[in-house]
Amino acid sequence: MEDVLTENPPPSRFFQEDLNNFASPPPEPLPSPFIVFSNPKPELPLKPSLLIIALSSPSLYIFHTLPSKTLIGTLIIPELPFSGNTVEPSLQDKSCNIYSLSDNNNNNNSVLLVSVQLPVPPERSNLVSRLLVGQDIVPARVIILDSIQSRNFRGRLSPDEALAAKLETSSEKKAAATSRLSLDYFPSGSVIDGLSASLLSRCQLKNIRGTLVVSWPEFDPSVVRFVGALLKSIVPSLDIKSVDKDLEKYSSRTGLKRDAWLDSDLYT
Protein backbone atom coordinates (compact mmCIF):
# COMPACT_ATOMS: atom_id res chain seq x y z
CA MET A 1 0.00 0.00 0.00
CA GLU A 2 1.31 3.41 -0.92
CA ASP A 3 2.53 5.71 1.80
CA VAL A 4 0.53 8.89 1.22
CA LEU A 5 3.23 10.95 2.94
CA THR A 6 6.20 9.86 0.89
CA GLU A 7 4.84 8.73 -2.45
CA ASN A 8 4.13 11.11 -5.31
CA PRO A 9 0.64 12.50 -4.87
CA PRO A 10 -2.09 11.03 -7.09
CA PRO A 11 -3.55 13.31 -9.76
CA SER A 12 -6.02 14.97 -7.41
CA ARG A 13 -3.44 15.97 -4.82
CA PHE A 14 -1.15 18.97 -4.76
CA PHE A 15 2.54 19.58 -4.60
CA GLN A 16 3.73 21.97 -1.93
CA GLU A 17 4.43 24.73 -4.45
CA ASP A 18 0.79 24.59 -5.60
CA LEU A 19 -0.27 25.69 -2.13
CA ASN A 20 2.30 28.40 -1.50
CA ASN A 21 1.45 32.04 -2.18
CA PHE A 22 5.14 32.86 -1.84
CA ALA A 23 6.52 30.32 -4.31
CA SER A 24 8.95 32.16 -6.54
CA PRO A 25 7.33 33.43 -9.71
CA PRO A 26 9.16 33.20 -13.02
CA PRO A 27 12.20 35.56 -12.99
CA GLU A 28 10.88 37.76 -15.77
CA PRO A 29 8.03 37.63 -18.25
CA LEU A 30 8.81 35.57 -21.35
CA PRO A 31 8.18 36.89 -24.85
CA SER A 32 4.85 35.68 -26.20
CA PRO A 33 4.66 32.80 -28.68
CA PHE A 34 3.85 33.81 -32.23
CA ILE A 35 3.16 32.29 -35.64
CA VAL A 36 5.39 32.95 -38.63
CA PHE A 37 3.56 32.47 -41.90
CA SER A 38 5.13 31.63 -45.26
CA ASN A 39 5.59 34.16 -47.99
CA PRO A 40 3.28 35.64 -49.20
CA LYS A 41 1.72 36.10 -45.79
CA PRO A 42 -1.92 35.10 -45.92
CA GLU A 43 -4.70 37.41 -44.88
CA LEU A 44 -5.33 36.90 -41.19
CA PRO A 45 -7.11 35.44 -39.46
CA LEU A 46 -7.18 32.23 -41.39
CA LYS A 47 -10.67 30.72 -41.34
CA PRO A 48 -10.45 27.04 -42.13
CA SER A 49 -13.53 24.87 -42.04
CA LEU A 50 -11.49 22.30 -40.11
CA LEU A 51 -8.36 22.54 -37.97
CA ILE A 52 -6.77 19.25 -36.94
CA ILE A 53 -4.06 19.41 -34.27
CA ALA A 54 -1.76 16.44 -33.70
CA LEU A 55 -0.04 16.02 -30.36
CA SER A 56 0.13 12.23 -29.97
CA SER A 57 2.91 10.18 -31.50
CA PRO A 58 0.58 8.19 -33.82
CA SER A 59 -1.10 11.33 -35.14
CA LEU A 60 2.22 13.15 -35.65
CA TYR A 61 3.46 10.16 -37.61
CA ILE A 62 0.40 10.18 -39.85
CA PHE A 63 0.62 13.92 -40.49
CA HIS A 64 4.26 13.53 -41.40
CA THR A 65 3.51 10.84 -43.99
CA LEU A 66 0.64 12.67 -45.63
CA PRO A 67 1.41 13.74 -49.17
CA SER A 68 -0.02 16.88 -50.76
CA LYS A 69 0.20 19.08 -47.71
CA THR A 70 1.68 22.57 -47.89
CA LEU A 71 3.70 24.10 -45.10
CA ILE A 72 2.18 27.53 -44.53
CA GLY A 73 3.57 28.54 -41.17
CA THR A 74 5.19 27.61 -37.91
CA LEU A 75 4.44 28.52 -34.31
CA ILE A 76 7.45 29.73 -32.34
CA ILE A 77 7.75 29.49 -28.57
CA PRO A 78 10.75 31.79 -27.95
CA GLU A 79 12.23 30.00 -24.97
CA LEU A 80 12.31 26.60 -26.69
CA PRO A 81 15.47 26.11 -28.74
CA PHE A 82 15.16 24.63 -32.19
CA SER A 83 18.79 23.74 -32.68
CA GLY A 84 19.02 20.38 -34.39
CA ASN A 85 15.95 21.01 -36.52
CA THR A 86 16.32 20.28 -40.20
CA VAL A 87 15.41 22.52 -43.11
CA GLU A 88 12.84 20.02 -44.36
CA PRO A 89 10.25 19.07 -41.73
CA SER A 90 11.20 15.95 -39.86
CA LEU A 91 9.56 13.89 -37.13
CA GLN A 92 12.60 14.51 -34.94
CA ASP A 93 12.29 18.29 -35.15
CA LYS A 94 11.22 20.34 -32.16
CA SER A 95 8.70 22.33 -34.10
CA CYS A 96 5.05 23.27 -34.42
CA ASN A 97 4.33 23.42 -38.13
CA ILE A 98 1.09 24.43 -39.75
CA TYR A 99 0.04 22.84 -43.01
CA SER A 100 -2.75 23.34 -45.47
CA LEU A 101 -4.30 20.37 -47.20
CA SER A 102 -5.58 22.60 -49.92
CA ASP A 103 -3.29 23.72 -52.75
CA ASN A 104 -4.83 27.14 -52.48
CA ASN A 105 -4.04 28.25 -48.95
CA ASN A 106 -6.11 31.34 -49.34
CA ASN A 107 -9.19 29.19 -49.57
CA ASN A 108 -11.32 29.92 -46.52
CA ASN A 109 -12.71 26.40 -46.66
CA SER A 110 -9.33 24.67 -46.51
CA VAL A 111 -8.34 22.10 -43.93
CA LEU A 112 -5.39 23.04 -41.73
CA LEU A 113 -3.13 20.61 -39.90
CA VAL A 114 -0.91 21.48 -36.97
CA SER A 115 1.88 19.13 -35.90
CA VAL A 116 2.87 19.93 -32.32
CA GLN A 117 6.29 18.36 -32.02
CA LEU A 118 7.56 20.39 -29.11
CA PRO A 119 6.89 20.20 -25.38
CA VAL A 120 4.63 23.14 -24.63
CA PRO A 121 4.91 23.97 -20.91
CA PRO A 122 1.49 24.02 -19.19
CA GLU A 123 2.04 27.64 -18.17
CA ARG A 124 2.36 28.62 -21.86
CA SER A 125 -0.56 26.55 -23.10
CA ASN A 126 -3.03 29.37 -22.70
CA LEU A 127 -1.07 31.67 -25.03
CA VAL A 128 -0.40 28.93 -27.60
CA SER A 129 -4.02 27.81 -27.70
CA ARG A 130 -5.17 31.42 -28.18
CA LEU A 131 -2.94 31.72 -31.26
CA LEU A 132 -4.21 28.50 -32.79
CA VAL A 133 -7.88 28.95 -31.92
CA GLY A 134 -9.41 32.37 -32.10
CA GLN A 135 -6.51 34.69 -32.86
CA ASP A 136 -4.42 34.02 -36.00
CA ILE A 137 -6.65 31.07 -36.89
CA VAL A 138 -10.42 31.04 -36.44
CA PRO A 139 -11.60 27.57 -37.36
CA ALA A 140 -15.19 26.45 -37.77
CA ARG A 141 -14.34 23.08 -36.26
CA VAL A 142 -11.37 21.64 -34.36
CA ILE A 143 -10.17 18.06 -33.88
CA ILE A 144 -7.36 17.52 -31.38
CA LEU A 145 -5.48 14.22 -31.27
CA ASP A 146 -3.60 13.33 -28.09
CA SER A 147 -2.73 10.33 -25.95
CA ILE A 148 -4.33 9.32 -22.68
CA GLN A 149 -2.06 10.48 -19.87
CA SER A 150 -1.65 7.56 -17.49
CA ARG A 151 -0.81 9.89 -14.59
CA ASN A 152 -4.25 11.49 -14.90
CA PHE A 153 -6.25 8.36 -15.60
CA ARG A 154 -8.23 6.81 -12.76
CA GLY A 155 -8.08 3.18 -13.66
CA ARG A 156 -5.80 0.62 -15.17
CA LEU A 157 -4.44 1.05 -18.67
CA SER A 158 -3.38 -2.23 -20.20
CA PRO A 159 -0.40 -2.08 -22.57
CA ASP A 160 -2.10 -4.74 -24.68
CA GLU A 161 -5.43 -3.07 -25.08
CA ALA A 162 -5.76 -0.15 -27.45
CA LEU A 163 -8.53 2.24 -26.66
CA ALA A 164 -9.77 5.67 -27.60
CA ALA A 165 -12.27 8.12 -26.19
CA LYS A 166 -13.45 11.64 -26.79
CA LEU A 167 -14.31 14.90 -25.11
CA GLU A 168 -16.51 17.39 -26.95
CA THR A 169 -17.51 20.99 -26.63
CA SER A 170 -21.16 21.87 -26.19
CA SER A 171 -21.30 23.10 -29.79
CA GLU A 172 -20.03 19.77 -31.05
CA LYS A 173 -22.62 17.89 -28.99
CA LYS A 174 -25.38 19.94 -30.59
CA ALA A 175 -24.16 19.20 -34.12
CA ALA A 176 -25.78 16.56 -36.29
CA ALA A 177 -24.99 13.07 -34.99
CA THR A 178 -23.77 11.94 -38.38
CA SER A 179 -21.06 14.59 -38.38
CA ARG A 180 -19.72 13.72 -34.94
CA LEU A 181 -17.09 11.12 -34.13
CA SER A 182 -18.50 7.81 -33.00
CA LEU A 183 -16.40 7.15 -29.90
CA ASP A 184 -17.11 6.52 -26.23
CA TYR A 185 -16.82 9.48 -23.93
CA PHE A 186 -13.66 9.82 -21.86
CA PRO A 187 -14.67 8.44 -18.46
CA SER A 188 -15.68 10.64 -15.59
CA GLY A 189 -13.00 10.95 -12.91
CA SER A 190 -10.06 11.13 -15.29
CA VAL A 191 -8.66 14.33 -16.72
CA ILE A 192 -6.55 15.61 -19.57
CA ASP A 193 -4.14 18.45 -18.94
CA GLY A 194 -1.62 20.42 -20.96
CA LEU A 195 -1.98 21.93 -24.40
CA SER A 196 -4.75 19.63 -25.65
CA ALA A 197 -6.88 20.58 -22.63
CA SER A 198 -6.16 24.24 -23.22
CA LEU A 199 -7.13 23.92 -26.91
CA LEU A 200 -10.43 22.21 -26.14
CA SER A 201 -11.18 24.74 -23.42
CA ARG A 202 -10.53 27.55 -25.90
CA CYS A 203 -13.03 25.94 -28.29
CA GLN A 204 -15.64 25.74 -25.52
CA LEU A 205 -15.09 29.36 -24.53
CA LYS A 206 -15.36 30.49 -28.15
CA ASN A 207 -18.39 28.31 -28.81
CA ILE A 208 -16.51 26.43 -31.55
CA ARG A 209 -17.17 22.81 -32.46
CA GLY A 210 -14.28 20.94 -30.88
CA THR A 211 -13.40 17.32 -30.19
CA LEU A 212 -10.42 15.99 -28.30
CA VAL A 213 -9.67 12.36 -29.16
CA VAL A 214 -7.35 10.59 -26.75
CA SER A 215 -5.90 7.17 -27.48
CA TRP A 216 -3.83 4.51 -25.74
CA PRO A 217 -1.14 3.13 -25.83
CA GLU A 218 1.05 6.06 -26.64
CA PHE A 219 3.15 4.14 -29.19
CA ASP A 220 1.34 1.34 -30.97
CA PRO A 221 0.81 0.45 -34.65
CA SER A 222 -2.84 -0.41 -34.01
CA VAL A 223 -3.39 3.11 -32.70
CA VAL A 224 -1.73 4.51 -35.81
CA ARG A 225 -4.17 2.56 -37.97
CA PHE A 226 -7.07 3.68 -35.83
CA VAL A 227 -6.11 7.35 -36.01
CA GLY A 228 -5.57 7.03 -39.76
CA ALA A 229 -9.03 5.57 -40.23
CA LEU A 230 -10.51 8.25 -38.00
CA LEU A 231 -8.93 11.02 -40.04
CA LYS A 232 -10.09 9.39 -43.27
CA SER A 233 -13.64 9.36 -41.95
CA ILE A 234 -13.41 13.08 -41.22
CA VAL A 235 -11.58 14.07 -44.44
CA PRO A 236 -12.47 11.47 -47.07
CA SER A 237 -10.02 12.92 -49.58
CA LEU A 238 -7.11 12.27 -47.21
CA ASP A 239 -4.47 9.97 -48.70
CA ILE A 240 -3.37 7.64 -45.93
CA LYS A 241 -2.02 4.81 -48.10
CA SER A 242 1.54 5.55 -47.09
CA VAL A 243 0.66 5.17 -43.40
CA ASP A 244 0.25 1.38 -43.68
CA LYS A 245 3.22 1.09 -45.99
CA ASP A 246 5.64 2.62 -43.53
CA LEU A 247 4.15 1.14 -40.37
CA GLU A 248 7.07 -1.27 -39.95
CA LYS A 249 9.41 1.70 -39.85
CA TYR A 250 7.15 3.32 -37.22
CA SER A 251 7.23 0.17 -35.06
CA SER A 252 11.00 -0.09 -35.20
CA ARG A 253 11.47 3.63 -34.62
CA THR A 254 9.31 3.57 -31.55
CA GLY A 255 10.50 0.15 -30.32
CA LEU A 256 12.78 1.58 -27.65
CA LYS A 257 10.09 3.94 -26.44
CA ARG A 258 7.56 1.12 -26.31
CA ASP A 259 9.81 -0.96 -24.06
CA ALA A 260 10.43 2.03 -21.82
CA TRP A 261 7.05 1.83 -20.19
CA LEU A 262 7.65 -1.74 -19.14
CA ASP A 263 9.44 -0.09 -16.23
CA SER A 264 6.57 2.29 -15.56
CA ASP A 265 4.30 2.35 -12.55
CA LEU A 266 1.85 0.15 -14.43
CA TYR A 267 4.08 -2.78 -13.65
CA THR A 268 4.86 -2.10 -9.99
Add this chain to the structure above:
Amino acid sequence: MEFVVEEGKRVDEECSTLILPALSIGNVGQLAVDLLVSSTGADRVGYLDDPYLLPCVGNDAYGPLPCGEISLPLEVYESPSTATTLAQQRSPVAKGMMIKFAENIADFAASSGKKHVIVLSSLDFQRLHHNLDMSRGPQVYYLSNAEANGRDEHCERLGFGRLNEYDSEGRCWKYLCSVFDENCKEELTFPSEDELEDIDYYPSLPFAALFSAFKARGLKVTCLLCYCSEGDNIPDAFLLTRRSRSCRLHVGSCVWRLLFHPPIDVSNRVSSMK
Protein backbone atom coordinates in the same frame (compact mmCIF):
# COMPACT_ATOMS: atom_id res chain seq x y z
CA MET B 1 -9.65 37.08 -16.11
CA GLU B 2 -12.58 36.92 -18.47
CA PHE B 3 -16.05 35.71 -17.54
CA VAL B 4 -17.66 33.90 -20.46
CA VAL B 5 -21.39 33.26 -20.17
CA GLU B 6 -22.38 29.86 -21.45
CA GLU B 7 -24.43 29.82 -24.63
CA GLY B 8 -28.09 30.29 -23.86
CA LYS B 9 -27.55 31.14 -20.19
CA ARG B 10 -28.12 34.36 -18.25
CA VAL B 11 -26.52 35.58 -15.06
CA ASP B 12 -28.82 36.13 -12.08
CA GLU B 13 -27.73 39.26 -10.23
CA GLU B 14 -29.66 38.12 -7.17
CA CYS B 15 -27.05 35.41 -6.59
CA SER B 16 -24.94 37.80 -4.59
CA THR B 17 -23.17 35.33 -2.30
CA LEU B 18 -20.12 33.78 -3.91
CA ILE B 19 -18.75 30.51 -2.57
CA LEU B 20 -15.46 29.23 -3.91
CA PRO B 21 -12.72 26.85 -2.83
CA ALA B 22 -9.14 27.66 -2.03
CA LEU B 23 -6.70 24.99 -3.09
CA SER B 24 -5.74 23.12 0.04
CA ILE B 25 -4.68 19.81 1.48
CA GLY B 26 -7.01 16.96 0.60
CA ASN B 27 -8.87 19.09 -1.99
CA VAL B 28 -11.45 19.66 0.73
CA GLY B 29 -12.62 23.06 -0.50
CA GLN B 30 -13.15 21.73 -3.99
CA LEU B 31 -14.97 18.63 -2.76
CA ALA B 32 -17.22 20.85 -0.67
CA VAL B 33 -18.09 23.04 -3.66
CA ASP B 34 -18.86 19.92 -5.68
CA LEU B 35 -21.26 18.85 -2.92
CA LEU B 36 -22.88 22.27 -2.90
CA VAL B 37 -23.31 22.30 -6.67
CA SER B 38 -24.87 18.84 -6.57
CA SER B 39 -27.09 19.39 -3.55
CA THR B 40 -28.45 22.78 -4.61
CA GLY B 41 -28.98 21.69 -8.20
CA ALA B 42 -26.94 24.72 -9.24
CA ASP B 43 -26.78 25.32 -12.96
CA ARG B 44 -23.58 26.15 -14.77
CA VAL B 45 -23.86 29.65 -16.23
CA GLY B 46 -20.35 30.30 -17.44
CA TYR B 47 -16.60 30.00 -17.19
CA LEU B 48 -13.74 32.09 -15.93
CA ASP B 49 -10.76 32.20 -18.26
CA ASP B 50 -7.58 33.10 -16.43
CA PRO B 51 -4.05 33.04 -17.90
CA TYR B 52 -2.57 31.88 -14.58
CA LEU B 53 -4.70 28.76 -14.25
CA LEU B 54 -3.17 25.53 -15.56
CA PRO B 55 -5.33 23.79 -18.15
CA CYS B 56 -7.34 20.64 -17.64
CA VAL B 57 -10.55 19.17 -19.02
CA GLY B 58 -12.71 16.21 -18.18
CA ASN B 59 -16.19 14.80 -18.63
CA ASP B 60 -19.28 14.53 -16.47
CA ALA B 61 -18.17 16.03 -13.18
CA TYR B 62 -21.63 15.54 -11.68
CA GLY B 63 -23.75 13.30 -13.84
CA PRO B 64 -23.95 9.61 -12.96
CA LEU B 65 -24.14 8.60 -16.61
CA PRO B 66 -21.48 9.31 -19.25
CA CYS B 67 -23.07 11.98 -21.40
CA GLY B 68 -19.94 13.91 -22.32
CA GLU B 69 -20.67 17.10 -20.39
CA ILE B 70 -17.33 18.85 -20.59
CA SER B 71 -15.78 20.48 -17.51
CA LEU B 72 -13.25 23.30 -17.61
CA PRO B 73 -10.73 24.49 -14.99
CA LEU B 74 -12.84 27.28 -13.49
CA GLU B 75 -16.59 27.19 -13.80
CA VAL B 76 -19.38 29.37 -12.42
CA TYR B 77 -22.65 27.91 -11.21
CA GLU B 78 -25.75 29.65 -9.87
CA SER B 79 -28.38 28.50 -7.44
CA PRO B 80 -31.21 31.05 -7.55
CA SER B 81 -33.13 29.23 -4.81
CA THR B 82 -30.27 29.93 -2.40
CA ALA B 83 -29.14 33.19 -4.06
CA THR B 84 -25.68 31.72 -4.33
CA THR B 85 -23.00 31.74 -6.99
CA LEU B 86 -20.52 28.90 -6.84
CA ALA B 87 -17.14 28.99 -8.55
CA GLN B 88 -15.43 25.62 -8.87
CA GLN B 89 -11.70 25.48 -9.48
CA ARG B 90 -10.40 22.19 -10.84
CA SER B 91 -6.73 22.79 -11.52
CA PRO B 92 -3.77 24.48 -9.81
CA VAL B 93 -2.50 27.97 -10.41
CA ALA B 94 0.85 28.32 -12.18
CA LYS B 95 3.74 28.37 -9.74
CA GLY B 96 4.31 31.77 -8.19
CA MET B 97 1.15 33.32 -9.68
CA MET B 98 -1.34 32.78 -6.84
CA ILE B 99 -1.34 36.45 -5.88
CA LYS B 100 -2.14 37.53 -9.44
CA PHE B 101 -4.85 34.90 -9.64
CA ALA B 102 -6.40 36.08 -6.37
CA GLU B 103 -6.38 39.64 -7.65
CA ASN B 104 -8.16 38.58 -10.84
CA ILE B 105 -10.87 36.63 -9.12
CA ALA B 106 -11.44 39.45 -6.64
CA ASP B 107 -11.89 41.79 -9.60
CA PHE B 108 -14.49 39.41 -11.02
CA ALA B 109 -16.38 39.24 -7.72
CA ALA B 110 -16.39 43.00 -7.28
CA SER B 111 -17.35 43.81 -10.87
CA SER B 112 -20.18 41.26 -10.88
CA GLY B 113 -21.77 42.77 -7.78
CA LYS B 114 -21.10 40.08 -5.22
CA LYS B 115 -21.82 41.15 -1.65
CA HIS B 116 -20.40 38.29 0.40
CA VAL B 117 -17.66 35.84 -0.47
CA ILE B 118 -17.20 32.54 1.37
CA VAL B 119 -13.88 30.76 0.83
CA LEU B 120 -13.73 27.08 1.71
CA SER B 121 -10.36 25.59 2.64
CA SER B 122 -8.65 23.00 4.76
CA LEU B 123 -5.55 23.25 6.93
CA ASP B 124 -2.87 20.66 7.47
CA PHE B 125 -3.43 18.86 10.76
CA GLN B 126 0.31 18.26 11.00
CA ARG B 127 0.93 22.00 11.20
CA LEU B 128 -1.18 22.34 14.31
CA HIS B 129 0.81 23.28 17.40
CA HIS B 130 -1.96 23.01 19.94
CA ASN B 131 -4.58 20.42 20.78
CA LEU B 132 -7.93 20.66 19.09
CA ASP B 133 -11.01 20.68 21.28
CA MET B 134 -12.90 17.71 19.86
CA SER B 135 -15.47 17.55 22.65
CA ARG B 136 -18.14 18.98 20.37
CA GLY B 137 -17.06 16.97 17.35
CA PRO B 138 -15.12 18.18 14.30
CA GLN B 139 -14.67 21.94 14.47
CA VAL B 140 -14.86 24.50 11.70
CA TYR B 141 -12.71 27.59 12.05
CA TYR B 142 -13.26 30.91 10.42
CA LEU B 143 -11.50 34.10 9.42
CA SER B 144 -13.56 37.17 8.57
CA ASN B 145 -12.96 40.80 7.70
CA ALA B 146 -15.99 41.90 9.74
CA GLU B 147 -13.60 43.03 12.50
CA ALA B 148 -9.92 43.92 12.31
CA ASN B 149 -8.88 40.93 14.38
CA GLY B 150 -10.69 38.48 12.08
CA ARG B 151 -13.70 38.05 14.37
CA ASP B 152 -17.32 37.90 13.17
CA GLU B 153 -20.28 37.92 15.53
CA HIS B 154 -22.42 35.87 13.11
CA CYS B 155 -19.79 33.13 12.92
CA GLU B 156 -19.36 33.17 16.70
CA ARG B 157 -23.10 32.61 17.16
CA LEU B 158 -22.92 29.70 14.74
CA GLY B 159 -20.31 28.10 16.95
CA PHE B 160 -17.33 28.40 14.60
CA GLY B 161 -13.92 28.73 16.16
CA ARG B 162 -11.96 31.86 15.32
CA LEU B 163 -8.64 31.22 13.62
CA ASN B 164 -6.40 32.40 16.44
CA GLU B 165 -3.31 32.07 14.25
CA TYR B 166 -4.45 35.10 12.25
CA ASP B 167 -2.21 38.04 13.00
CA SER B 168 -2.94 41.08 10.89
CA GLU B 169 0.42 42.55 11.94
CA GLY B 170 2.39 39.48 10.95
CA ARG B 171 4.85 40.21 8.15
CA CYS B 172 3.30 37.84 5.59
CA TRP B 173 -0.25 38.98 6.33
CA LYS B 174 0.93 42.58 6.04
CA TYR B 175 2.67 41.78 2.78
CA LEU B 176 -0.52 40.29 1.34
CA CYS B 177 -2.44 43.34 2.48
CA SER B 178 0.09 45.68 0.84
CA VAL B 179 0.04 43.80 -2.45
CA PHE B 180 -3.72 44.05 -2.93
CA ASP B 181 -4.36 47.45 -1.38
CA GLU B 182 -3.73 50.23 -3.90
CA ASN B 183 -3.75 52.75 -1.07
CA CYS B 184 -1.10 50.97 0.93
CA LYS B 185 1.95 53.22 1.12
CA GLU B 186 4.17 50.73 2.87
CA GLU B 187 6.56 48.91 0.52
CA LEU B 188 7.13 45.43 1.81
CA THR B 189 9.42 42.85 0.29
CA PHE B 190 8.25 39.56 -1.13
CA PRO B 191 8.90 36.87 1.47
CA SER B 192 11.46 34.43 0.12
CA GLU B 193 10.57 30.73 0.30
CA ASP B 194 13.78 30.15 2.28
CA GLU B 195 12.84 32.73 4.91
CA LEU B 196 9.41 31.31 5.73
CA GLU B 197 8.88 30.09 9.27
CA ASP B 198 6.11 28.06 10.93
CA ILE B 199 4.17 31.20 11.74
CA ASP B 200 4.08 31.99 8.03
CA TYR B 201 2.22 28.78 7.19
CA TYR B 202 -1.27 30.29 7.31
CA PRO B 203 -0.65 33.42 5.22
CA SER B 204 1.27 31.28 2.70
CA LEU B 205 -1.86 29.30 1.83
CA PRO B 206 -4.11 30.16 -1.11
CA PHE B 207 -7.07 30.99 1.16
CA ALA B 208 -5.01 33.82 2.68
CA ALA B 209 -4.33 35.37 -0.73
CA LEU B 210 -8.02 35.15 -1.62
CA PHE B 211 -9.04 36.60 1.76
CA SER B 212 -6.67 39.54 1.38
CA ALA B 213 -7.70 40.18 -2.22
CA PHE B 214 -11.44 40.19 -1.54
CA LYS B 215 -10.91 42.32 1.56
CA ALA B 216 -8.95 44.89 -0.43
CA ARG B 217 -11.84 45.14 -2.93
CA GLY B 218 -14.19 46.07 -0.11
CA LEU B 219 -16.13 42.79 -0.17
CA LYS B 220 -17.29 41.00 2.94
CA VAL B 221 -15.28 37.78 3.05
CA THR B 222 -15.46 34.78 5.34
CA CYS B 223 -13.04 31.88 5.17
CA LEU B 224 -14.28 28.57 6.56
CA LEU B 225 -11.50 26.17 7.48
CA CYS B 226 -11.12 22.70 8.87
CA TYR B 227 -8.07 20.71 9.85
CA CYS B 228 -7.44 17.44 8.07
CA SER B 229 -4.81 15.08 6.72
CA GLU B 230 -4.48 13.58 3.25
CA GLY B 231 -6.72 10.58 2.82
CA ASP B 232 -10.47 10.14 2.51
CA ASN B 233 -11.48 13.77 2.83
CA ILE B 234 -15.12 13.42 1.91
CA PRO B 235 -16.26 13.70 5.56
CA ASP B 236 -14.25 16.93 5.84
CA ALA B 237 -15.99 18.22 2.72
CA PHE B 238 -19.41 17.38 4.17
CA LEU B 239 -18.50 19.30 7.32
CA LEU B 240 -17.52 22.42 5.37
CA THR B 241 -20.56 22.11 3.13
CA ARG B 242 -23.02 22.09 6.03
CA ARG B 243 -21.29 24.96 7.78
CA SER B 244 -21.08 27.08 4.63
CA ARG B 245 -24.82 26.80 4.12
CA SER B 246 -25.48 28.22 7.58
CA CYS B 247 -22.91 30.95 7.08
CA ARG B 248 -24.70 32.60 4.19
CA LEU B 249 -26.46 35.90 4.82
CA HIS B 250 -29.80 34.68 3.54
CA VAL B 251 -30.77 31.48 5.28
CA GLY B 252 -33.68 29.97 3.40
CA SER B 253 -35.75 26.91 4.10
CA CYS B 254 -33.67 24.95 1.61
CA VAL B 255 -30.74 25.25 4.02
CA TRP B 256 -32.60 23.32 6.71
CA ARG B 257 -33.64 20.70 4.16
CA LEU B 258 -29.98 20.22 3.26
CA LEU B 259 -28.89 19.85 6.86
CA PHE B 260 -31.24 16.93 7.34
CA HIS B 261 -30.86 15.49 3.83
CA PRO B 262 -29.39 11.98 3.62
CA PRO B 263 -25.68 11.98 2.69
CA ILE B 264 -25.08 12.14 -1.06
CA ASP B 265 -23.60 8.99 -2.62
CA VAL B 266 -20.40 10.21 -4.30
CA SER B 267 -18.94 6.77 -4.90
CA ASN B 268 -19.48 7.05 -8.67
CA ARG B 269 -18.71 10.74 -9.04
CA VAL B 270 -15.62 12.64 -10.04
CA SER B 271 -15.35 15.15 -7.25
CA SER B 272 -12.74 17.69 -8.15
CA MET B 273 -10.25 16.70 -10.75
CA LYS B 274 -7.19 18.40 -9.32
